[in-house]
Amino acid sequence: MLTFNHSSFMTFSLMGIPGLESQHLWLSLPFSSMFLAILIGNGAILFLVATEPTLHTPMYLLLALLMVADLVSTLALVPKLLCIFWFNDRDIAANACFTQMFFIHGASVVRSALLVTMAFDRYVAVCKPLHYNTILSHSLVGRLGLLALAKGVVLILPMPLLLRRLTFCHMVIPHTYCDHMAVVKMACDHTRPNRIYGLFVILLVVGLDLLLIGFSYVLILQAVVHLNSRDAIIKALNTCSAHLFVILASYVPGLFSSLTHRIGHNIPRHAHILLANLYLLIPSMLNPIIYGIKMKEIRDKVAKCLGRETA
Template structure:
């Protein structure tokens, strides 16, 4: 590290503590982390493969599901390999630039995840409330525009805060987490981080607030449309197409805000609890999402069965 003066340091590397106080248990802790990572990898790759092969699934709903699977793969891979390197081999250092790259991927793809959930809610709204116009509204060109808008939003909102943070002087290079987290990194800075903190909080609240509002509005309209259906069977089918999405929304929009609030405002909780909570929205949704859609979506189950049968025939 090179010192800019006697008290302010510019670290070349950061040291990731991992889970403070639980170092002797790392071999055992690594087992559930490894299982979760493997489930996320296998589950999301299967979702992508099934939808790619099955022609009947080449619809907007499943395109958005593919997006969710791809985002989940990047999100968990941005953090999990480094976590496992800490647990297995004790490799707990990370280069300054790599720390910011990891942090950028984690935050941007978290925003992309919530964006995809919004797109999926919009897809269900159009499918149930405006079924006759579904194919004319959700055209390929319109979907591409929506995806690009989501990507631009994530980049425009969050890249500036990382550039600002990268120029801060740091008094410590020890991060008490398994991965590089923005709010934790700010606590290591020596300079005034008021602007950084306010900007990041406003950006996070703006994203979650707008997205949750849109999702609630979409499902309020869906429920109103479902209530107007005369057939109980039609109501059941309409609701069943939304159930997997509602499960995913419920967990994601509980885990992420809770993690943000715990990390920012709670000083009385144990450090290991902070770390586990912060890791939860990176670990659990990527593993949970393919399981939810695989078990609750009939078309995905059928596609998986066909995939297995084709494998048996070819063997």
């Protein structure tokens, strides 16, 4: 059996979507469409936030950081995926593979951390509206953004570093990108530390972040139920609606994908791979749409840019 243990000379081969190789060209159509939608949608939100001084508020600055994380994840994933689909270009150097892994998983951790920060932003907006600008200053938003970035780097950097110590018996990865566990399964060494660390990151990121988001919304609901006016209640809930939709778009596909891996033993492998890709792309595609629909300020700025007046 051939073994490989020097990352400088290793080359992996990405299969794409196993079992659907003959359909790769057709599959490239929806994926390239999503890619364009993500670039246009997230790019438009970033342009509006950057160019409109009225949008330089904590909520929209955090939204801009979320758009950046979505673009990083998408740009790390889709170009190589389309090269596989269009040109059958499957080879990827080990160092490039580990780099792709770092950016895809790191951006996911940063995105989750930003959603926690945005939940805190909504808590302050609903529960302490008179002190909103005092509590959520631009400097605090900047520090929270750097904290989210640091969390992504610190948690994900050990993954490729741990992989570099392994010897690999298999070089063909049955996936469209260098997913951490997909690469771990290629090793013929003792991979228990890699598996334990991967599980630790999932529990820390998804478990803790969802707990913090849930705690924020418990406090928000407690404040809402004490409001005397029906209009005030509706306004408070509407303040949080876009963030809630984004949370659903971000976590539900990922949880569904994780569940199918653990209990969906009869589900074909190509379905698992498709879900793993959609779990990364769907939130990035839906986030600008959700905020474009739910946030009047963004609708007004889009209408202004298009030379029309909103109703």
